[in-house]
Amino acid sequence: MEKQHVKLSKSDKSVLHELLKKGSMKSRTYKRAIGLLELNKGQTLKSVKSIALLSANSLGKLAKRYKSEGLGCLYDNPRPGRPVKIDQSQQDQLTLLSCSEAPEGYSQWSLRLLADKMVELGHCDSISHTQVGNVLKKRK
Numbered sequence: 001m002e003k004q005h006v007k008l009s010k011s012d013k014s015v016l017h018e019l020l021k022k023g024s025m026k027s028r029t030y031k032r033a034i035g036l037l038e039l040n041k042g043q044t045l046k047s048v049k050s051i052a053l054l055s056a057n058s059l060g061k062l063a064k065r066y067k068s069e070g071l072g073c074l075y076d077n078p079r080p081g082r083p084v085k086i087d088q089s090q091q092d093q094l095t096l097l098s099c100s101e102a103p104e105g106y107s108q109w110s111l112r113l114l115a116d117k118m119v120e121l122g123h124c125d126s127i128s129h130t131q132v133g134n135v136l137k138k139r140k
Contacts (some may be wrong), residue, residue, distance in 0.1 A: 006067075008036065009037050013040070014071070016037055017037075019033055029074050031053055032052075032062055034052045035062055038051050045060065090118075090123050094114065095133060097121075100121055110129075111133050112129045115127050115128060
């Protein structure tokens, strides 16, 4: 007796078939859709693994996610990314500082001077000269 890993509803099956007919989607989404359809047929993880080109572990997780999220399991969850180091007001302060007159002994502001002065004035805890350049490049 084969174990049924996933039990798809008729509407979910039709949505998956329509997705596969469409032809343009990410390969991860495609593999997951194929995997769900094959798991619904009652095939073993080992046989589905070779058809969908996913590991048995991934297929198990996919089946679990389908039970909790439905067809949302086809797509990756958003990732938070790196937090912003300096906000808009700090960028404005940096732009104002770069437009001001250079300190005594210098003909113009360098990126390292601007970074050091921003920290010295207390506008931010830390900022690299590379980040200063990126902010100023966007501001022109």
